[in-house]
Amino acid sequence: MSNAPTLQVTDLKTHFFTRAGVAKAVDGVTLSVDRGEVLGLVGESGSGKTVTGFSILGLVDHPGRIVSGSIRLNGEELVGKPEAELRRIRGRKVAMIFQDPMMTLNPVLRVDTQMIEAIRAHEDVSEDAARQRSREALVRVGIPSPDERLQSYPHQFSGGMRQRVAIAIALLNEPDLIVADEPTTALDVTIQAQILYEVQKLCAETGLAMIWITHDLAVVGGLADRLAVMYAGRVVEEGPVDRVLDAPLHPYTHGLIGSVPSHNRRGARLSQIPGMTPSLLHLPEGCSFAARCPRADDACRVMPQLERFAPSRAARCHHPFIAENDGQEIDLTFNE
Amino acid sequence: MSVFILRRLMQSALVMVAMAVIVFFGIHLVGDPVWMFVSPDMDQHDIEEVTRALGLDRPIWEQFGYFVLSALQGDLGTSFVFGEPALGLIIERMPATLELAFTALLMAVVFGIPLGLYAGLYPDSAVSKSIMAGSILGFSLPTFWVGIMLIMVFAVILGWLPSTGRGDTVDLFGVPVSFLTLDGLEHLLLPAFNLALLKISLVIRLTRAGTREAIHMDYIKFARAKGLSTRRIIGVHLLKNILIPVVTVLGLEFGSLIAFSVVTETVFAWPGMGKLLIEAIQQLDRPIIVAYLMMIVFLFVVINLIVDILYSILDPRVRLGDRGA
Ligand SMILES: Nc1ncnc2c1ncn2[C@@H]1O[C@H](COP(=O)(O)OP(=O)(O)OP(=O)(O)O)[C@@H](O)[C@H]1O
Ligand code: SF4
Ligand SMILES: [Mg+2]
Numbered sequence: 296m297s298n299a300p301t302l303q304v305t306d307l308k309t310h311f312f313t314r315a316g317v318a319k320a321v322d323g324v325t326l327s328v329d330r331g332e333v334l335g336l337v338g339e340s341g342s343g344k345t346v347t348g349f350s351i352l353g354l355v356d357h358p359g360r361i362v363s364g365s366i367r368l369n370g371e372e373l374v375g376k377p378e379a380e381l382r383r384i385r386g387r388k389v390a391m392i393f394q395d396p397m398m399t400l401n402p403v404l405r406v407d408t409q410m411i412e413a414i415r416a417h418e419d420v421s422e423d424a425a426r427q428r429s430r431e432a433l434v435r436v437g438i439p440s441p442d443e444r445l446q447s448y449p450h451q452f453s454g455g456m457r458q459r460v461a462i463a464i465a466l467l468n469e470p471d472l473i474v475a476d477e478p479t480t481a482l483d484v485t486i487q488a489q490i491l492y493e494v495q496k497l498c499a500e501t502g503l504a505m506i507w508i509t510h511d512l513a514v515v516g517g518l519a520d521r522l523a524v525m526y527a528g529r530v531v532e533e534g535p536v537d538r539v540l541d542a543p544l545h546p547y548t549h550g551l552i553g554s555v556p557s558h559n560r561r562g563a564r565l566s567q568i569p570g571m572t573p574s575l576l577h578l579p580e581g582c583s584f585a586a587r588c589p590r591a592d593d594a595c596r597v598m599p600q601l602e603r604f605a606p607s608r609a610a611r612c613h614h615p616f617i618a619e620n621d622g623q624e625i626d627l628t629f630n631e
Numbered sequence: 632m633s634v635f636i637l638r639r640l641m642q643s644a645l646v647m648v649a650m651a652v653i654v655f656f657g658i659h660l661v662g663d664p665v666w667m668f669v670s671p672d673m674d675q676h677d678i679e680e681v682t683r684a685l686g687l688d689r690p691i692w693e694q695f696g697y698f699v700l701s702a703l704q705g706d707l708g709t710s711f712v713f714g715e716p717a718l719g720l721i722i723e724r725m726p727a728t729l730e731l732a733f734t735a736l737l738m739a740v741v742f743g744i745p746l747g748l749y750a751g752l753y754p755d756s757a758v759s760k761s762i763m764a765g766s767i768l769g770f771s772l773p774t775f776w777v778g779i780m781l782i783m784v785f786a787v788i789l790g791w792l793p794s795t796g797r798g799d800t801v802d803l804f805g806v807p808v809s810f811l812t813l814d815g816l817e818h819l820l821l822p823a824f825n826l827a828l829l830k831i832s833l834v835i836r837l838t839r840a841g842t843r844e845a846i847h848m849d850y851i852k853f854a855r856a857k858g859l860s861t862r863r864i865i866g867v868h869l870l871k872n873i874l875i876p877v878v879t880v881l882g883l884e885f886g887s888l889i890a891f892s893v894v895t896e897t898v899f900a901w902p903g904m905g906k907l908l909i910e911a912i913q914q915l916d917r918p919i920i921v922a923y924l925m926m927i928v929f930l931f932v933v934i935n936l937i938v939d940i941l942y943s944i945l946d947p948r949v950r951l952g953d954r955g956a
Contacts, residue, residue: 352856386858398849401950412867413857448947464857577912 299326299370301471301504302351307364307374309343309350316577320346320359322528325601328433328504328521330474333495335519335536337551341572342525344508348474351506352391353381369471381553387417390465394477396458399482400449406460407445413467432463437493462490466497474505479514491518512552516540520608528539530601534608544610545618546588554584584612590614635755638938643932646669650928651702654697654921664711664915667743671697691919698921707925709919712911717922725926727797728896729902732888734810734819735827739881742827748865748873750835751842769832776898777896778825785821787793793818795900807862822899830884837880841873843916848872882938886931 309321321343328334336344349355351366353373366373368388373381378414395401401409410429411422426445433441434458447456458478465473475494479487495518509515515522515536522536524547532545541550541582550568570587579585581596588595594613601611668681674747682688686697698708746766786794798818800807809815845851846869852879854868893905900906904923911919943949 324640354855382858385856386856390858393849393853395849399709399853401850401854401868401872401947403875404868405947412863416857416859416863450948461853474834619674 300329301325301369302328302506303365303367304347304351305365307347307350308362308543309359310362311344311359313358316576319578320530320575322348322578324525324528324530324534325630326523326530328506329500330471330502330504330520331499333505333519334508334538335512335515335522336506336525337512337522339551339568339572340510343528346474346523347525348391348476348506348508351472351474352385352389353378354391365412375445378622379629384418386469386470386502387468389472389474390468390470392461392465392473392475394480396454396461396478396482399461399560400457402449404448405445406447406452407450410445410467413464417468428467429463432466433460434459435466435493435497437465437489438463442455444527452514454575455490458482462494469501470503472506474506475509476508477510478507480510486515494518514538521624524551525600527578528575528610529583531584531602531612531618532608532610533601534605538608542616544604544608544615545612546614546616547584548592548610550587557569582611636940639936643936646932647925647928650712651925652695654924656691658833658920659691660919662915664819664917667915668711679826687836692934701926703873708921710911710916712916712919717918718926720907720919721922722925724902724904724907726808727901728863728889728892728905730808730810730819731823731845731892731895731903732825732885734823734887735830735888736912738823738827739834743829743831744838744870746831747835747838748842748870751839751846752865753771754839754843761837766832766835769828769835772828774825775896775898776820777828778895780826781821792821796820797902802825811879822901824893825898826888830881830888833884834877834881836872837877841876842869845869845872851930875942879938879942880946882934882941886927886934890927 299414304326305322307321308319308326311318311320324343324347326336327333335593336347337356338344346355346359350361351373353376354392355361361374364374366385373384376384407429408479410432411425414420414425414428415422418425427444428494430441438444438456438459444452444456444460449460452460462475462478465475479490482490484592491514494505497503507515507519519536521529521534524532524538524539524545527546532539532543532548534544538546543552547568568587573579573583581598582588582591585591585595591613596615599613600612601609603609604617634858664685665687668676668685674682681687686694689697705718706716709715710717710720713720713849724884725950744764750762782794785792796818797807797809798814798816799812800809800815801811802808803811809819851868853865854864859868889904892901892903892909895901896903896905897909904926907919908923910916911923
């Protein structure tokens with residue numbers, strides 16, 4: 296594996312300057328994704344997953360703004376780039392897939408229009424060539440009779456088919472990274488499984504890196520290589536997906552996974568943790584999970600840093616679950 | 632599609648019949664036109680003569696039956712005043728009204744959409760706030776007053792534009808039009824703007840509301856995520872979605888443009904159907920009033936049909952056959 300990761304986000308802060316105050320939606324996110332790797336990004340609603348995704352694409356809208364931090368794509372810094380340059384990167388180097396396939400395609404434009412424009416926004420190719428590539432992309436995501444489908448409007452597709460079209464559009468310019476924001480949540484299980492299978496194959500075959508945002512631990516367990524867990528705008532735990540699910544370090548991850556025995560755990564949704572996500576407008580001093588944390592004590596009034604616990608694992612906690620999971624299990628086993 | 636159109640045509644015929652009944656009987660409650668033709672030196676016999684000549688001596692249901700029979704043959708009665716077929720008189724003045732209405736429609740689109748788009752894209756800017764304030768004025772100021780003010784400012788004080796009539800006309804396919812001569816165009820400008828003002832305001836508000844809504848839709852964000860240029864996102868993705876309601880409403884409002892032109896035509900002495908109607912009302916020229924109203928209903932019906940068809944072309948989700956209406 297080459298040394299520079301496809302994406303390296305360091306201490307990213309994206310804040311929303313609302314009338315009510317500053318909402319620190321993303322407040323110090325650090326994560327990285329390698330070539331061909333799928334990073335699962337989980338966390339409760341409002342923890343800042345989508346805002347992280349939009350920050351990577353430079354699509355944070357007013358009143359939001361990236362206030363500090365670094366986003367490096369293949370070593371190239373994206374934060375602070377002028378809009379015109381970001382536009383050339385969006386859709387070409389980084390693509391995004393949204394949660395609701397019913398809403399992502401423009402209802403009044405034909406599918407071919409929406410695909411061809413995505414190619415021609417970045418490359419000076421003929422319409423015929425662009426159409427040919429669009430057709431191939433549809434075939435790649437498993438859409439039957441692509442020629443006919445190109446001529447259709449979005450409303451003539453089912454939800455699953457529309458999401459495939461969205462994925463096909465994301466693939467059109469062979470980006471280095473795709474940010475997929477809960478792309479299969481709205482679909483039924485069989486279709487979800489098909490899409491996941493195809494996406495996994497794609498990453499393995501093409502070296503595409505992927506951030507897969509989801510609430511669904513079953514999906515993450517089956518699809519992702521590594522897992523990052525977000526809480527109140529920060530990554531609180533990060534590591535290889537099996538390790539994190541089997542032996543979480545952070546009390547929040549622990550709570551998310553629940554107390555079910557490990558083999559039954561797969562297929563479970565994130566379990567509910569007592570208490571509420573703190574308001575982003577009034578985050579407490581110190582660890583933001585303290586109010587809900589069974590292990591909280593005085594030390595937690597100081598904000599913990601993201602600490603490495605093994606070459607591949609990190610957590611942001613003063614009292615991680617290390618003792619309970621014997622050190623060996625956490626350690627060493629994972630060497631890329 | 633054809634089933635839909637057939638059904639709509641039948642509904643339209645029903646509307647026309649209902650309107651004929653209402654208009655015909657309604658108009659007989661207002662005044663007695665005989666007195667408009669009677670002079671002080673006429674005796675009872677002469678008055679009865681006039682009544683008979685106008686066909687007003689028959690019972691009303693008989694008059695109505697006669698009206699319907701002739702209407703089916705394309706005859707909507709003979710004007711009491713001009714002694715000519717009412718329909719012919721109206722059609723003769725229709726091009727002037729249509730020209731005015733179409734020009735107003737064009738202005739509504741040409742001014743309304745860009746202004747509304749701007750106000751929707753930059754809602755907090757001072758320019759946008761002025762646009763919106765202007766549109767409120769456009770909505771609330773009475774048309775006749777605005778017309779008089781336009782004349783005051785542009786014709787009387789500044790002397791830039793003429794205030795009455797159509798100016799020079801040339802024939803286009805045998806129909807006289809003003810917009811092809813410079814003089815005619817000058818004459819057209821003020822009344823068309825007067826008539827358009829309400830619709831410009833309407834289009835501004837519709838476009839702005841549509842823009843505000845569409846800008847937050849996922850498909851716009853997705854279009855941006857594809858790296859499209861702002862121009863393409865606004866000009867294609869956004870505008871095409873906004874145009875659907877705007878075109879629909881404007882189409883439906885076209886009928887009311889023609890109806891409202893009554894006021895504008897009166898203020899600017901524009902020789903169209905509206906002016907004819909006002910004169911007919913003053914002279915209790917019933918056949919003209921009835922013929923005018925039937926004509927307007929007919930136009931509304933036709934316009935609605937066209938709008939429905941246009942709508943299905945613009946919005947691929949609408950299939951005319953599927954809809955109950
Ligand atoms: N336009 C905005 N204005 C103000 N605050 C915003 C805006 N967009 C996002 N936020 C803030 O950012 C927080 C995180 O939002 P985000 O959509 O990233 O959460 P998420 O983790 O994706 O949640 P979900 O799982 O529900 O999608 C929100 O709770 C909200 O407070
Ligand atoms: S730092 Fe303290 S409060 Fe925060 S998660 Fe760890 S133990 Fe809980
Ligand atoms: Mg989200």
